[in-house]
Amino acid sequence: MWTWHRASRRPRRLERASLRLQPPVCVPAHPALSVVVLPGRAGGPMQHHHSGETVVTMSRSLMATQWAARLLVVAVLCGWSGVSRAGDAGGVSGVDNSVPASVQAFSAAGRSNAAIEGRRHIAALWAESGWHLVKAGEYDRAARAFTVAKELAPGEASIFVGLGVSAHRRFRDDLALAALEHALQLDPAIGQAHALLGDVHVRHGALSAAVRHYDAAHRQDPNDVTVQERLLNARQERDVEARFDRLLSPHFVVLYQGEGTREVAHEVAERLEAVYDEIGRMHGYFPDETVTVRLYPEEQFRAATLTPAWARALFDGRMHLPNEGIRTSAETRDRMLKHEYVHAVVYRLSGGHAPAWLNEGLALFGEGGASAETGDLLARHAGDLEPLSSLHGSFLGRPQRAASVAYAESGAAVRLLIQRYGFAKVRRLLEELSSTSDMQKAFERVFHERYRDFDRRLVSSQGGRG
Ligand SMILES: [Zn+2]
Structure with a gap:
């Protein structure tokens, strides 16, 4: 002004x-x-x-x-x-x-x-x-x-x-x-x-x-x-969706196919409503608009989303979930639903501008933190972490090992960000991104720290060389 x-x-x-x-x-x-x-x-x-x-x-x-x-x-x-x-x-x-x-x-x-x-x-x-x-x-x-x-x-x-x-x-x-x-x-x-x-x-x-x-x-x-x-x-x-049945809950539209999957759809809607509250409290965000969820048998899921075998679900504006992922343990199911719902929240808060590392790191944080396995992986790869600027695009094109390292690094970056500035500031970054797609500028506006300085800090926090 x-x-x-x-x-x-x-x-x-x-x-x-x-x-x-x-x-x-x-x-x-x-x-x-x-x-x-x-x-x-x-x-x-x-x-x-x-x-x-x-x-x-x-x-x-x-x-x-x-x-x-x-x-x-x-x-x-x-x-x-x-x-x-x-x-x-x-x-x-x-x-x-x-x-x-x-x-x-x-x-x-x-x-x-x-x-x-x-x-x-x-x-x-x-x-x-x-x-x-x-x-x-x-x-x-x-x-x-x-x-x-x-x-x-x-x-x-x-x-x-x-x-x-x-x-x-x-x-x-x-x-x-x-x-x-x-x-x-x-x-x-x-x-x-x-x-x-x-x-x-x-x-x-x-x-x-x-x-x-x-x-x-x-x-x-x-x-x-x-x-x-x-x-x-x-x-x-439109023609694909016409083949699905639909179940409406207050904040989700769950699309499923056939009688056999109706129970899974109910379970997903019910769990997602709980996730809506939990992740909503974390981000201080309770959107009115519904999120669409599509449930598929595993094979159809791969064909529809073109995801590699290591990907367990996908968010692209809608949630795509394989039925098999829901039917495993309650813990795995809940982690997956929280993870994908964080993507929906990040997508809306940042206007779709959050870089992949921030998006995935927040999703890992939302699903309940990194596993011990991720910590080991990061320790083994501390020397060859990538700069955050090369983790802006989707990880889906990476082979499994490289993707795992990218996820682990994203999780560590978000944890460091929260530790240093608090969750509210990270949420502020998402809002800042909704008005600009320039990550470097948004980052510096919110944290008053240079993006690449934070990057160096991340590498040294993991025991690597800057
Ligand atoms: Zn994800």
């Missing part, structure tokens, strides 16, 4: 910078413009007037973000003077980024054609920055940018699609649904909204609704191969 600085300190050195600007309609009112970069100055851009020349000053770091700099200069030029009206006697005015104040200030600037055009232009720039932020995985900031754009141009359907994307990526599907439905009301031909609605419905297991939306998106743009692929997958999944 930009803060308002009175220009009491004069910069020692000024640096003129060139900035590529698309001239907005309101520029002719300002005959001359300079952009001045103040080295080292924090805070937001300011507008000065010197004998007919307009000077906008901003920090080097802000200037480095080209789109932000461009946006703010245009905003200042278009008369969006923000707090300047709040009264600065020295002829210096600033721009405040607090959304309601700036939008109000801009709206107060007038209803002339130039003002309306200017508003539209600024809305488009905010939306453009929103899309940049979506691309960079900064979904909170993207949502804020689209919110400003929406205030300035409430009739623009694509802005609501942007709001929908950023909400969906943060797992706020209630907001995503509202924004996307609104986009379709404004422009029924906006295929992107249909495609995203398909994604929202897939996540909630409403496969028929998903197929309907993907179909609409596909009809609007038959050449979009990603929509085509999503449509095919959703159709396939």
Whole structure:
């Protein structure tokens, strides 16, 4: 957030910078413009007037973000003077980024054609920055940018699609649904909204609704191969699920096949409700949306999930469990259910952005800690632990031995993290990840420790060499 600085300190050195600007309609009112970069100055851009020349000053770091700099200069030029009206006697005015104040200030600037055009232009720039932020995985900031754009141009359907994307990526599907439905009301031909609605419905297991939306998106743009692929997958999944019977408990939909498995389904639903409470207390998280669980005979489980023989279950947004895993000892069954349910919690809290080591480490922690066997394994492999950054992707492609070491290392990393910072901070990391997919950045924001320093600490805690 930009803060308002009175220009009491004069910069020692000024640096003129060139900035590529698309001239907005309101520029002719300002005959001359300079952009001045103040080295080292924090805070937001300011507008000065010197004998007919307009000077906008901003920090080097802000200037480095080209789109932000461009946006703010245009905003200042278009008369969006923000707090300047709040009264600065020295002829210096600033721009405040607090959304309601700036939008109000801009709206107060007038209803002339130039003002309306200017508003539209600024809305488009905010939306453009929103899309940049979506691309960079900064979904909170993207949502804020689209919110400003929406205030300035409430009739623009694509802005609501942007709001929908950023909400969906943060797992706020209630907001995503509202924004996307609104986009379709404004422009029924906006295929992107249909495609995203398909994604929202897939996540909630409403496969028929998903197929309907993907179909609409596909009809609007038959050449979009990603929509085509999503449509095919959703159709396939819908047809697969039609072959299952279903059992509903308050927080789970358990899909099973045939009379013989009904008892197993009951047992799974009952145990999962207990796990929901236990893991919910651990994470302080009790989601309302149901989790879908599919039960299969072992052979079908392998064929449906394409997992290697060492994998005992799978979570990919739904839980996939082989019946045989449930029928072994009560302890094994409960460990498996806790493990997979932690994955469901981590998936939702982190918006699907948790790296594999964090995800698996938390699941091992949730199922009741590492076994003695894991400790031995880790001790034997202490010298060749992998950096955590190479444990971000799924372990499923690894042979059994390498996978076991990766799991053991993940468990140790999460235990060390909890020991050092407490569980609440680790939970905070998951939330941080829901608004950015950049693990390094999220880690450093939450723990104030560099990601790779923690990595070294982990290796030395296991007796290996950093
Ligand atoms: Zn797992």
